[in-house]
Amino acid sequence: MSNHDWSRAMRAIWLLNTIEVELSHLGIPVLRVPPTLRDLGDVFAQGTMSEQDRQLIEDELTRAHAILAQVVGELQEGMTQIESLLQKQPMTLITEDVAESTRSVVWQKL
Amino acid sequence: MAEIMTAREAVERYIKTGTQVCWGGFSYTRRPFTITREVIRQRDRIQHHFCTMNGGASVEEALAANDLVSRMETTYVGLEGIQPVAYSIRRRIQDGSIPLFEDYSNYGYAARTIAGRFGWPFAPMMAELGSDIPEYDTFGKAGLRGKNADGSWIDPRIPPKKFAVIDDPFDGWGLRPHAFDGGDTTANKTNAIDRTRESDKYTGNKGVKVLLVPPVLPEVTVIRAQRVAIDGTVRMEGILGPDAEQAMCAKVLIVECEQIVPSDELRATPELNHLPAHITTAIVEQPFGGYPSAVPNYYDYDWDWFVSYGRLNRKSKEEVKEWWTKHVVDTKDDWDYLQRIVGMNRLFELRATPGYGYRADLKRPM
Numbered sequence: 001m002s003n004h005d006w007s008r009a010m011r012a013i014w015l016l017n018t019i020e021v022e023l024s025h026l027g028i029p030v031l032r033v034p035p036t037l038r039d040l041g042d043v044f045a046q047g048t049m050s051e052q053d054r055q056l057i058e059d060e061l062t063r064a065h066a067i068l069a070q071v072v073g074e075l076q077e078g079m080t081q082i083e084s085l086l087q088k089q090p091m092t093l094i095t096e097d098v099a100e101s102t103r104s105v106v107w108q109k110l
Numbered sequence: 111m112a113e114i115m116t117a118r119e120a121v122e123r124y125i126k127t128g129t130q131v132c133w134g135g136f137s138y139t140r141r142p143f144t145i146t147r148e149v150i151r152q153r154d155r156i157q158h159h160f161c162t163m164n165g166g167a168s169v170e171e172a173l174a175a176n177d178l179v180s181r182m183e184t185t186y187v188g189l190e191g192i193q194p195v196a197y198s199i200r201r202r203i204q205d206g207s208i209p210l211f212e213d214y215s216n217y218g219y220a221a222r223t224i225a226g227r228f229g230w231p232f233a234p235m236m237a238e239l240g241s242d243i244p245e246y247d248t249f250g251k252a253g254l255r256g257k258n259a260d261g262s263w264i265d266p267r268i269p270p271k272k273f274a275v276i277d278d279p280f281d282g283w284g285l286r287p288h289a290f291d292g293g294d295t296t297a298n299k300t301n302a303i304d305r306t307r308e309s310d311k312y313t314g315n316k317g318v319k320v321l322l323v324p325p326v327l328p329e330v331t332v333i334r335a336q337r338v339a340i341d342g343t344v345r346m347e348g349i350l351g352p353d354a355e356q357a358m359c360a361k362v363l364i365v366e367c368e369q370i371v372p373s374d375e376l377r378a379t380p381e382l383n384h385l386p387a388h389i390t391t392a393i394v395e396q397p398f399g400g401y402p403s404a405v406p407n408y409y410d411y412d413w414d415w416f417v418s419y420g421r422l423n424r425k426s427k428e429e430v431k432e433w434w435t436k437h438v439v440d441t442k443d444d445w446d447y448l449q450r451i452v453g454m455n456r457l458f459e460l461r462a463t464p465g466y467g468y469r470a471d472l473k474r475p476m
Binding site: 024025027028031032049052053056060067 | 147371372375378379389455458461464
């Protein structure tokens with residue numbers, strides 16, 4: 001392979017490596033999500049909070065859900081493309097960059 | 111090993127009448143207001159303390175407004191950027207109820223914390239030279255510096271000198287732009303190095319002078335962090351100011367935080383941590399406790415609070431103190447203050463916009 005092609009290949013590999021490293025760091029807080037949300041469920045179930053407080057928390061959960069859903073969607077697209085490469089199948093997905101306006105907040109700051 | 115406790119317990123245990131407390135944060139950022147408010151709640155017990163900090167200074171103003179400051183060692187003071195006059199402090203200096211006020215430049219104070227952090231006997235700098243700050247020595251005039259006849263320190267918390275000036279043993283070599291041709295840099299022109307060579311002020315000798323500052327060695331330092339591990343490891347986000355340094359200078363470190371997390375969460379990226387576990391004495395968890403200052407990535411500062419407090423701050427000592435009584439002293443704890451006085455709606459309005467670290471649409475009219 002030429003130097004140029006190796007550079008292109010390594011650009012993809014280092015990108016995936018960066019994601020792996022970042023996800024491994026993120027993994028520890030992610031593990032805490034289910035039990036922490038179960039705790040929050042208990043607070044909801046007690047029914048001691050005002051409607052206003054409940055609405056504040058629900059707004060935060062809605063926002064978090066939207067951001068996570070978008071990130072998961074973008075990662076899912078990357079996984080599908082990796083699978084295509086491994087199976088040596090022709091790319092069937094649109095390979096254009098995700099438009100700035102539709103990127104998750106996580107990517108927008110980049 | 112760090113101990114998790116409430117703000118009330120931390121203040122009761124570590125802050126007594128006259129204790130030297132170094133308050134953390136910088137400008138509008140990460141001010142430790144949970145402990146500040148708890149000290150105000152306990153003002154009848156504490157009465158007064160020795161306030162040390164890199165100024166700003168909403169915390170200092172709040173403490174002074176409650177007549178809790180008897181000695182102050184600080185830098186610039188004002189209600190952060192919004193009101194460049196610290197009325198509560200100024201009034202009390204003018205009427206003598208803060209009898210001892212010692213002044214350093216922000217850089218000079220930061221150099222003192224660096225000396226303290228690394229265990230240096232002093233730190234060299236040039237910033238105060240050429241200003242009149244070295245001419246004033248309030249603690250010295252009050253007879254608080256140096257030793258008694260029996261060899262003990264008059265006040266072991268106060269260095270025997272405010273500054274010392276020596277001839278630079280390297281004759282200014284370290285200030286010269288050796289790596290570059292083409293003359294002095296702007297910094298060296300500002301330092302007027304050639305003129306200082308011609309002056310014999312301070313030491314009686316011609317040549318470059320260096321000003322030495324003693325370390326800051328407070329009894330207690332209080333800082334605010336976003337995350338503290340259950341073992342006491344501390345991670346701050348956003349501008350740091352001298353917090354890591356002054357935390358390591360203290361005998362006792364109280365860290366208030368947004369959340370206590372498992373140690374593994376901070377160990378995964380240890381290079382992002384600022385303080386090791388063994389430095390921390392007490393951990394106090396209080397979400398939104400930095401209010402009204404900002405905690406990057408969590409919530410912004412409350413501009414409206416600073417504007418309205420700035421107006422109040424111009425009123426009499428009695429009126430300002432009464433405001434603190436009504437809004438803080440009469441609350442049970444910080445959750446009571448945050449829910450009942452501030453309101454959760456307001457706090458959620460200040461939540462940081464993800465990706466920015468601050469509230470992107472917060473109105474900040476100047």
